[in-house]
Amino acid sequence: MDRKNYFKGNDMIDLVTIPFSRFGSFFVISKYEIHDRSNIYIRDVRGGDLTPGRLFCLDFFQNGSIVEDYEFTCTETLLTVKRGTGKIEMFFSDEDSLRIRGEGMGLNLHYILKKYDNIFSIKEDEWELCSYSKELRIRIKRIAGGMEVKAPWDTIGNTSIDLMLTSDDEPFDIELESFKVLPKSVDKKNEDFYQSHNRVQAEYDKWTNQLLTVPEKYEEKKKIASYITWMNFVKPEGQLKKYAMYMSKNWMTNIWSWDNCFGAIFLANIHPELAYDQYMMFKDHQHDSGMYPDYINDTYASYSSAKPPIYGWAYDYMMKRNDLFRNTEKLKEVYDTVSKQTEFWMTHRLGVMGLPYYTHGNESGWDNGTLYAKGIPVITPDLSALLIYQMDFLSRIAGILEMESEKEKWIQKANSLTETFINHLWKNGEFKAFSIPNDEYIEEGDSLQLLLPLMIAYRLDGRMKKNLLKAIKDKDRFNGRYGLATEAMNSKFYQYNGYWRGPVWAPTMLMFIEALDRMGEKEVAKDLAERFTEGILIGGMAENFDPKTGEGLVDPAFAWTSSVFMTLIEDYLK
Template identity: 45%
Template sequence: MNFDIRTIPFSRYGSFLVFSNISGRNGIKDGLYLRNIRGGDEDLGLVFLIELTYLGKTIPYEEIATPDLLKLKTNHGMVEICIPDYDVIRIRSKNIGLRLTLNMKKYDNIIPLKNGKWEITSYSQEIKFMLSKLRGNIHVDAPWEMIGNSHVVINLEANDDNEYSEIALESYKVVWEEKKYDINFEDCRKKVWEEYNNWLENTLPVPKEFEPAKELASYITWSCVVKPEGNLTRPAMYMSNNWMTNIWSWDNCFNAMALAKKNPVLALEQLMIFIDNQHSSGVFPDFINDKYLSWSCTKPPIHGWAFKWMMERNEYFKQHHILKQIYKPLSKWTNYWLKYRDDDNDGVPQYNHGNDSGWDNSTIFDKGTPVESPDLCAFLVLQMDLLAEIADKFNKTEETKGWRQLSDITLEKMIKNFWEDDKFIATFSGSPDYVKDSDSLILYMPIILGKKLPEKIRLKLIEGLKQKDRFLTGYGFATESISSRYYKSDGYWRGPIWAPSTMLLVDGLMKAEEKEFAKEVAQRFCKMALKSGMAENFNALTGEALCDPAFTWTSSVFLILGNEYLDMEIA
């Protein structure tokens, strides 16, 4: 599998180091960069600009990327890059030179050490690199100016005898621990290839015609896992290696679901990262990276729905010690919404910002917040049902009874507050007013309750989802009706198709026994992903990829839908 690093960065499982071809960014020279994706998505983390030289002049090259190797090919020779370990990069060149230019900030510097080594310190990235010459000659241009180097340019020169020149580049935060480089480059590549293929073999199988998309989804998910560090208490699957370099507290659920059958330990860890960092109030952070926890918003409580889905597909999640890890945190998470997000004390929780819903700019938030929306109640009903099931396994009779009663009450209030004129509406908390004009798909999320909904409501929701020129397109469900005056083709949650909304609705339709319709929607989404890749979202009318072009939850949802809902010969 080859992929284009202009859209899909080159990296590996466990690493914060990625290679991206960046162009069209203000103030950034176009080209290939080594990036450090620690610290979140406020900065691209540029470390080195990478250029190739011949007879002292920079030359163009073609990039050929596979999971194990990034090859830079020219008419004169080539450079090959491999990441054999999360903190080590091996680079070799043949017949041409390699130039690394440090993306300079205040205090940045390079110092020569013995045995052909140089230590580079990037203050802005809070990271150090050890550059080791393995073969060939290195020339460093780095004039000193009082508190740092004015620039740092490292040239790995071409050998004259048609032999490789080669370097190793190690990243570390504090002190360098010496490594031996007795493994040759080809063995490094083989090591990575074997690791990736093991991941690929444990990726959910899909129908044969979708195999190219499976390989892409497999690489994206594998390469976006970073090792535990700082606030990341466990291996974390980031949303992307482009610029969404965090783990969010509902994105993680879809990634966990795709891992549940074949890699249950890593699946559970995606949920446990947020449990490890749960606030005493019960709320989960909005997102986490190695350096920061964000508490400005949170995300919807789909965790009970997701964990129940995982339990139904792997006995691993039904083990007593795992249920014990999940029960109390999910109880606190549920109670958080009832205690801290119900300002009018009507038993119906609210979103204080669109970001809390995950549908950041949905039209239900056009007139302000706080907003009460039926999807939130539906998620909590399912979470309460799961908690009742777990409490029953633990013989907690009173808690089982309490959760079941609370689930019934919440469902009753959801219908009473939001079902009006044969449709669900969203309301302003503490006000008799409701959100007018919005025709957002979020109001159809209660279909996830399946047969828990009264038949009349269930059938009306299905009818609305099938209605012509509304949500359903040739590629799936638009997030705002295509007939709405607020619809925008590239409007984030005001039109484009998204993986999470698709997954939730397909699962809800299956539970509502609309199996053929669910499978049709799943197939449309998978065909779109096969055509357009694993983008953050898609144009609802053309299937065109939008926003971040290499997203993990899109990859995960594609794998789930392809594995679960498409009746075709499996490759």
């Protein structure tokens, strides 16, 4: 029997598109399709996105036999599996712990074994499982009911590990706690299952109740955005020095050094300190050169790529949303780290023409965009524009901090880069990118990336702004039904589900909408915000969207999409 036909989750958390987790936890419960059989797994997302992190496969049984015709429902804090009068319930009792209770049904937790993995008994009703591959230990505590551990031993490890939970005499109740060296809760008293769940529900209610009200048509998607932004956080551990909003606990289990800015902007109104931590996340790993890592997770920081310098723009936006970010001490910290990042680009990534370059599409955030089709490095107009904005930002912050020489330095640098940028990249009425290895301007493709100089419309002349606006509004090129296509829809390089070769992305939508609003094109900005959020009503909180249909594409539970959705409604659509 094909089990996948029997999963009946609610419209929100179905475990396939949206997993079950909680704020701060590396534990995740989700489904994977394997050989046409759908399985529910307990996963651990430590170690980044190189592995799905599957720990246990869940098999449910009644009367000694595995059952496949069960149903489940999943709220933001409680997963329930039912068959007849039997039910099994699960929730994350804290950041490190998963509580599971069952009555009228049994559950087998089948551990996904790797070399050297082992399990042993600590004391009565307690076991400790050691995962060598994950560098993780799990304390398994039987609170009530039956639990049998089947774990044959062979020289260096167990050959299999199964935890059989039964509810023949009384409901079973266990707790799994993950830890690196020592568990935190060895001596804690076990809360009643439902009292413990009520405490977690209250934590979530506090989070979601702090969100601003939205128009009624967005209410259901607000609930999803609330949950996704909450549950995609992981706790400080290892390389992560602060609570970090991962992009997704499906498979994008890192935090990248521009993704964090969009979470920070969203959180600025309601959780300013958490927002500030997201913004400053990469300062902890900033290289001596000033470069931020491409991404970090609990295990490592990757310096394979930089990311676009949007930090000046992002902090400006945060200050617009909350005056707390104008605090002098915060401004000093921001000035220090952002000035170093800016100097990195202007010192170590300055190429021909005296203009900065990206060494890969990944550095721009437009990974496979058409500007990188014929090789790298590439000088792009958006990079210069973002750096000019960032220099102007630094000059303003230096002024607030009464650092007059620094203020003048950044003004001069911004003026100089603006002149060079326009002289070399404005060609025949439009901005062009330049291929360094081919020593030529890039003519193929029609990328929305070339229009990002709208971010510094205040430094462009009337003709430049007019031409860029015309391109933005062109419904045959970029202006799709549900947002701005990243490659022109009439380009031969446009691709359905082509990542940065067509689909609409939340971060670029917010950047363009904010830039248009700031330059006085408020109706255009509001129209784009309305159409993009309409697309989200169709495609959910996906990684990106089809500009013509609104279909959600790639990862369906993305935190920066949820963050941008809420920001757009709060700032442009109320």
